Amino acid sequence: MKKFTLGNSKEEVLKLVPERVIKKVILGETSIGIMRKGETFHTFHAFCPHRGASLIQGNINSSGEIICPLHQYRFDLETGQVKSGYCGDLTIYPNELNENGLEITIP
Ligand code: FES
Numbered sequence: 250m251k252k253f254t255l256g257n258s259k260e261e262v263l264k265l266v267p268e269r270v271i272k273k274v275i276l277g278e279t280s281i282g283i284m285r286k287g288e289t290f291h292t293f294h295a296f297c298p299h300r301g302a303s304l305i306q307g308n309i310n311s312s313g314e315i316i317c318p319l320h321q322y323r324f325d326l327e328t329g330q331v332k333s334g335y336c337g338d339l340t341i342y343p344n345e346l347n348e349n350g351l352e353i354t355i356p
Contacts, residue, residue: 251277256350263288266351271315273305279355281342284309284326291326292353294340298324298331304339315339 253276256262266272266285273295274281280295282304293315297304302319309315314323314332322334329341343354 251355253277253353253355254350255283255353258350259346259348262290262346262351266290269309271305271307271309276353276355281353281355282307282315283351284315286313288346290344290346290351292342292344292351293324293326293329294342297322297336298339299334299336 256265266283268285272283274283282293282295284291295304297317297319299317299320299322302317304315304317306318307315313326315326316323320334322336323332324339325332329339331338345352
């Protein structure tokens with residue numbers, strides 16, 4: 250398990266990641282997507298568990314689900330659970346926003 254910290258402060262991370270825009274970061278050997286709503290961050294595997302499309306080009310709907318651009322499968326960003334489609338769940342990485350920045354844990 251590895252912990253990574255994005256930014257140097259809470260304010261810096263809030264500026265770095267605009268609301269409801271999916272950003273990609275590479276932590277070690279893992280590509281992850283980041284999406285923020287207010288001060289809540291969602292950190293998830295950057296590639297769809299169905300056929301590996303990039304979720305960085307995905308869309309977020311009003312229920313807080315990410316929609317894959319390739320076959321439009323939907324995943325809950327809180328839990329990673331697949332909401333429409335037939336594949337495994339999306340990997341979600343735990344994160345915590347604190348005064349040092351955004352800490353993301355990669356198992
Ligand atoms: S690759 Fe994402 S839904 Fe098929």
